[in-house]
Amino acid sequence: SRRIRAVDLAKRRAEGRKIIALTAYHAHTAGILDPHCDFILVGDSLGMVMHGMETTLPVTLEMMIVQAQAVIRGTSKALIVVDMPFGSYEASPQQAFMSAARVLKETGAGAIKMEGGARFAETVAFLVERGIPVMGHIGLTPQSVNTMGGFRVQGRSEDGERKLMQDAQAISDAGAFAIVMEGIVEPVARAIATAPSITTVTIGIGASTACDGQILVLEDMLGLSDRVPKFVKRFGSLRGQIEGAVEAYAEEVRAGRFPADEHTYKPL
Ligand code: KIV
């Protein structure tokens, strides 16, 4: 069986199937997700989640490539989408193509994702025309934290709503195979997801159940991250499980109960 391709997401939607997506940065977790996800995003959230950065801005193309290679090695079915990090695509369509081509050549991923609305429509079209499937990302775009003045929910004003509609339309028209809608007030996200003129596949995160699919950051939904946005549902409680395991280990080492007989080697 071959990997899911970018173009397959539209077919899934046409069949009335929700699109399932999560992020992953590691081979082992990606392998666990693989049978359950249509696509796995190697998100630049790795800067915050893996490296403790305060924003995603310091993430480099090299970091994205190394983790994307790990995720590819750990998977065989899901489409792998790789985030373009801040500074690797905004200057020009040419810069975006060079960076995106590097990602596809060095990792074997099937698509890239880039943040931005109408202003990036030209870049999206430039890449798609040259063989690179592009996923858009509008609404709360973390790479714009400094100009947005924080991580702010989008679409609360009439102006904001109009701008989001235009952004979604422009990225859809430019040929993006899908668009992530993050941190958008529900009725606006719903309006975009159900607008007949917006034909691209919509993926929600803090958006609306009307989206064609949903995505969450894996560590957030597993209950591993200590602070999470309102839109995250914790489907697990890994933080507590890891704490419990580490405490039990420390206690057994101190008490001399670990390693036990079955964990030690006997002479021949
Ligand atoms: O970097 C990331 O994990 C993302 C998702 C939250 C969509 O962009």
Ligand code: NA
């Ligand atoms: Na991202």
